[in-house]
Amino acid sequence: MSWWSRLLLAARFVRREIVSGELTILALALLVAVTALTSVSFFSDRVERALTTQATQLLAADLVLNGNQPAPPAIRQEAQRRGLQLADNISFPSMVFAQGQATLATYKAVSNSYPLRGEITLRGADGQSSKGVLHPAAGTVWADARLLRKLGLKLGERISVGNTSLLLSGEILREPDGAMDLYNFVPRLMFNSADLPATGLIQEGSRARWRLMLAGDDQQISAFRQWLGQHLPAGSRLENVEEARPEIRTALERARRFLGLTAMLTVALAAAAVALAVRRYLARHWQPVAVLRCMGLTSSEVLGLFVCLFLLLGLLSGVLGALAGYAVQLGLMQLSSRFVGEVLPDPGWHSWLLGPASSLLLLAGLALPPLLAIRNVSPLAVLRNDVVLLRSNLLAPLAAVLALLALAAWQMDDAVLAAWLLAGMTAFFAGVAALAWGMLWLLRRLPAGPRIGWRYGVANLARRPWLAIVQIVALAVGIMALLTLTVVRDDLIAAWQHSIPADAPNKFVINIQQNQRAALLDRFAVAGLQQPELSPMIRGRLIAINDKPLRPSALQDERARRLAEREFNLSWRDDLPQGNQLVAGSWWQGKAKPQFSVEQGLAGTLGIRLGDTLAFDIGGSTYRARVTSLRAVAWDSFRVNFFVLAPPSLLQQQPASWISSFRLDGTQEEFANRLVAAFPNITIIDVTAILDEVRAMVDKLTRAIEAMFVLALAAGVLVLWAALAATRDERLSDIALMRALGASRSQLRAVVLAELAWLGAFTGLLAALGAMGIGGLAAGKLFNLPFSINIWLLPIGMACGVAVVTLAGWPLVGRVTRASPLAILRAG
């Protein structure tokens, strides 16, 4: 047979198969798989892009070059040449005078293009608040509420700013990059950079930070970031929201993983649906293949036909599925836009490609191995009216796992993570199959129940062990996903939100002098507030690891270089701080000899291992000690944390300033002002704004995940239907026969319901066990959260299993009980 005639044959074959409706179930399963997969991908892609955008709003730009002098003209020119948007933001501390009073404020001079990202919320002189891309016009100045209150200012008055005076035209309610300056508690004053020369405030040696703000599309920014890396002026650094803010970075990273987990579960559901549909399709084609073989087609020609068929089917379903996925995702957007943002960025091309690619990959992994068995169909099979069960070999699960791994790696963008999850799932599949087998074995040996429905329902399940196991495994995956996404998800989110407790400190106080400690704590006692813990803070530079001098310039990693360049805040104490966890070594006891405890992230970045000897230069003296422990620090706890700790014996003699954190609620705000009035040298940093940012972001992520959970839920129900559809023919013929033999409608209903209930109970039980496992794995490996096993999962799982299987299954199989006994005469 020539290739051309083979192709023609295949084309005719494909057309007939599609027209005959034999492929409908498989195509639907693929379509659902791809729709689920791509809609989650589109959605998470766009949500992630939106979140990244929101994160960059904290910078008010995509990229910021922060220097102690203006950025060189060459850099500005290069940025302009590349088509990037530019804005300037020069900030410096200075005093403000008004109404005969003076206070220290942070001045911020911005150019007309500020902000490049995010929006400013402002109250104007008319009392109306407005929100948008706003900047103060030349000759005007905006101030925040704190400054207005402190100086008793009203909008419309004039303020002296250096050598000039500006019109106070607005009250800043919110500025995108306001929360960025963690140590900028002091009141804010914003004016147009055009007025800067007239103020005369910037002199040689002024402590100004010059921020060149840049914005552009992802490619432009990442290209320019690279270019800047090689042309970074001395005394400058790049500000990057992820590196600058560990708590935001943690939130984003967790969100990414959570979305990936959701997508991964959807993939597993989809795969189960496809596997069931393929199995049904091939089982129904055993005889036709035998006929084709009788007609003289070689086994490889037959295989070629089906491969062509599946290729075409995969491409069609992939493209249609991607379109459907986009449509579903638009619906999700409608649902969640008010949480995630009104206008989301468009998805990337890879989400579109995911449609056909995932469809073909799923087919390759799930359809190809059973399809290969078709080569073994003997023409003799036409003479035998056997029920052919597809035998599984090692190839089938291997191919399925590989396909899933590829999809998971794509979805999660992390092959190792994907492998971890898949390993868990594979173990789960094997475990479920073994457990299901055991339960069926037991059932088959139980004495028959007194009721016909019970007896035959149970027997129906037990007498189709292979099929029952396939169903139980597939359904258990679905319900496991549901459980994971509801109960376990709630547990995880609770654990996550718990890591940012409601009573997290919202004020940091720094620069407390040794002799002010007792008086300061007294103030808390007098005000009826809980006395906060004070920690000593000593500045020191890391100069050597294991007596090898640390040369920052020799370090490859940018973050490591920056860490090595700057001074560390060291502290000493007896006990392990709250929210810190030992990950290696042991904590010192009693009067310990000199040693260090290092935060594990820092240790990783700088290559510090347990047992290494670190040398710090503190006030001109060198302090040497071994690292005896590594700590995990919950940075998003908003407590005072230190990279390096030592026992009192090492650093107690060093002059230290003290730092603390505490919580003040609305009515207690005044306490902070009284504290500053009493101790003018201390600085109080208000982290309420930062906390609100982080909590808002956590809330939005939760919404996004919930929205995706709705889709995964739908996919789960569809898998259930595919599983029931796969057994529908057999069920139909069983029921018709029983009907012909005189079974009453209620007997048939009892048989079907009992089977569904048993299926649901088994499935739910196994799903609960699986969800426990996945929850533990996710908490430990993905999110670094504490996770305790929720024993309620077992009854909840079984109830869910029975409810889901019965409610979703009955509409499909319930109709079967109305099957006419006539069908039995027509069955071939």
Added chain:
Amino acid sequence: MTPIDNKAVLSAQNLAKQVVFNGEPLNILHAASLSVGPGESVAIVGASGSGKSTLLSLLAGLDQPSSGEVALFGQSLAGLNEDGRALLRRDKVGFVFQNFQLMPQLTALENVMLPLELAGRKDARDSASQMLSHVGLGQRLRHYPRHLSGGEQQRVALARAFAIHPGILFADEPTGNLDAATGRQIIDLLFQLNSEQHTSLVLVTHDNELASRCDAIYRLVDGRLNGARA
């Protein structure tokens, strides 16, 4: 119009079946009447597509006629709903099908137990195994249909049909899927059980030799039944 024969096990009067096909009414059975007495055997012969299976399904109460009436054991099927007809079948009607219609997932024993259990019989297991021994399959109780030959499968089907001691047995081409020799054995067994249990028999076949062993033969031609008592 002849009145319903109360002594007859099965009595059909002017049965007609009309279906709508592509919007056009299509008559697949015209005014068929017949009656079967206790222990009597009746053959319905006809070519493929002549309406044999339709008639059988109407007689056995598996389907409802467009017009006309069927009475089984003196009870009109028209007055019974699907469950009522099922109850009647459960207690008094046996079936044998061309393609055996054994449940593939049940053993031979379990297949025979099924109608007994549907009827709530406590001795289902014992009765079923006795019946299987009676048809010569006493050693194959735990075998699944896929492990049995066609003839053996049809024996299981016969055992299943006769297990409830039916008043009437409907057989739809019982030898259609069997070779001639096996077919003859099955027919011998069928008539043997029939006479042992004094069961009435309605046999649908296109095999004239088989039909000739019955007490009466009806011919179906294009949906019209022409009766002829042997």
